[in-house]
Amino acid sequence: MPSCQEATVLGYGTDGDGLVSLGDKPAFIPFAVPGDRLELLVGDDRHVELRALLAPSPDRVESPCALFGACGGCAMQSSARPALLDWKRGRVVSALEKAGFAALPSADTFQVAPETRRRIDLAFRRLPGRIELGLHRRHGDVVDMTECHVIEPALFGLLAPLREVLATLGVVTGTGDLQINLYDSGPDLLLSTDAALAPTDRVKLAAFGRSHAIPRMSWRSKRRPLDGWEVIAQQQPVFHVFGDVRLTPPPGGFLQATRQSEKAIADAVLGALPSLNRRDPVFELYAGLGTLTVPISTKARVLAFEGHHDAIAALRSGAKGQRIEAIHRDLTRQPLIAKELEKARVIVLDPPHGGAMTQMPHIARSGVEDIIYVSCNPQALQKDASLLRQAGYEILSLTVVDQFLWSTEVESVVAFTRSRKRLSRRQT
Numbered sequence: 319m320p321s322c323q324e325a326t327v328l329g330y331g332t333d334g335d336g337l338v339s340l341g342d343k344p345a346f347i348p349f350a351v352p353g354d355r356l357e358l359l360v361g362d363d364r365h366v367e368l369r370a371l372l373a374p375s376p377d378r379v380e381s382p383c384a385l386f387g388a389c390g391g392c393a394m395q396s397s398a399r400p401a402l403l404d405w406k407r408g409r410v411v412s413a414l415e416k417a418g419f420a421a422l423p424s425a426d427t428f429q430v431a432p433e434t435r436r437r438i439d440l441a442f443r444r445l446p447g448r449i450e451l452g453l454h455r456r457h458g459d460v461v462d463m464t465e466c467h468v469i470e471p472a473l474f475g476l477l478a479p480l481r482e483v484l485a486t487l488g489v490v491t492g493t494g495d496l497q498i499n500l501y502d503s504g505p506d507l508l509l510s511t512d513a514a515l516a517p518t519d520r521v522k523l524a525a526f527g528r529s530h531a532i533p534r535m536s537w538r539s540k541r542r543p544l545d546g547w548e549v550i551a552q553q554q555p556v557f558h559v560f561g562d563v564r565l566t567p568p569p570g571g572f573l574q575a576t577r578q579s580e581k582a583i584a585d586a587v588l589g590a591l592p593s594l595n596r597r598d599p600v601f602e603l604y605a606g607l608g609t610l611t612v613p614i615s616t617k618a619r620v621l622a623f624e625g626h627h628d629a630i631a632a633l634r635s636g637a638k639g640q641r642i643e644a645i646h647r648d649l650t651r652q653p654l655i656a657k658e659l660e661k662a663r664v665i666v667l668d669p670p671h672g673g674a675m676t677q678m679p680h681i682a683r684s685g686v687e688d689i690i691y692v693s694c695n696p697q698a699l700q701k702d703a704s705l706l707r708q709a710g711y712e713i714l715s716l717t718v719v720d721q722f723l724w725s726t727e728v729e730s731v732v733a734f735t736r737s738r739k740r741l742s743r744r745q746t
């Protein structure tokens with residue numbers, strides 16, 4: 319027999335659901351906030367349903383978006399933003415503690431403002447007489463993004479005309495993807511569809527680009543993503559600027575989520591560097607387009623390694639004459655070995671979501687005194703950091719950046735060192 323039970327939400331699970339304890343078993347209640355008092359219906363199969371919110375948590379707020387709950391983009395809009403930042407800080411701290419680090423320095427924190435995200439990966443699908451364009455619901459179809467409090471208004475403003483033009487394209491018969499990056503030159507669109515574009519589709523997209531001041535639109539096959547992309551319409555030069563380096567990024571290039579969080583991350587990396595001679599080599603792994611490479615090059619010589627050919631080619635041609643050597647290398651298949659890494663004065667790494675996997679054991683063995691790790695995934699950070707702990711590193715500084723507002727994602731910058739001198743300065 320299903321039974322009614324009362325419970326207080328104790329915390330968040332890793333996917334942002336509220337955690338309650340029923341007897342000795344945990345259960346996760348979507349969109350519940352730590353501190354909420356809930357009435358729950360618990361089935362014989364232990365399926366738990368929310369019956370009523372009996373008393374709201376002091377951290378509970380009215381969610382700003384009418385799509386919250388349906389759209390899969392935001393998991394935690396019912397929580398006040400300071401409480402979310404605190405939860406994210408706790409996730410990173412707990413990951414580092416589980417990796418074996420005790421007595422952590424207190425974390426610096428930064429949280430982006432609403433309506434500042436400058437890149438988004440959207441999905442679309444054709445329905446009778448219209449196009450839905452937005453993010454997927456948690457486990458399902460696209461939710462038409464008729465409102466969004468996360469992305470920049472310049473991007474949101476494109477969605478309505480995009481629905482109109484997509485509806486006119488012969489190639490759009492079912493579903494597809496659309497990636498938008500707001501580079502410094504303007505929005506850059508990368509469309510992915512199953513079938514190839516017809517000549518008439520290209521003409522329509524080019525006209526759309528002209529009338530909405532979109533410098534470049536590109537296309538790639540969803541079926542054959544390894545074939546790469548092709549530019550279908552370009553009206554103006556595409557560029558993006560990091561410090562004094564102006565480069566031409568490829569379609570779909572990696573950008574940190576917002577301009578403000580990019581600065582917070584770069585500032586944290588620069589702040590964690592030891593004092594360097596301008597000729598000292600910093601090895602930067604997973605460099606992307608050079609978001610961190612360029613700021614670091616103001617302090618030292620940077621050898622920047624990156625596996626995405628188009629990204630590193632863009633950095634190489636933009637950074638001519640700077641103290642930057644841009645090197646194409648797949649660090650999973652061909653990690654830098656300890657012998658190569660030994661030459662570095664500092665190692666900076668910013669790996670993808672899965673972490674540094676095959677690369678990390680070589681870093682831990684290299685003996686390089688200072689390592690700055692930029693992470694977008696506390697679980698991967700925990701795994702990688704535990705190797706540094708075993709190799710005798712301590713944590714010098716920690717910065718937590720909430721750049722994916724209202725989601726469970728969290729970015730962090732952790733400075734590891736084996737320098738007793740630097741550590742003793744931290745402690746005083």
Ligand SMILES: C[S@@+](CC[C@H](N)C(=O)[O-])C[C@H]1O[C@@H](n2cnc3c(N)ncnc32)[C@H](O)[C@@H]1O
Nearest residue numbers: 604605606609624625626648649650668669670
């Ligand atoms: C989180 S991004 C960081 C990029 C850059 N540091 C930034 O802040 O914009 C991770 C980067 O790792 C690169 N990457 C992913 N797998 C790789 C691999 N096996 N070898 C080298 N680079 C890889 C991606 O192309 C991407 O540019």
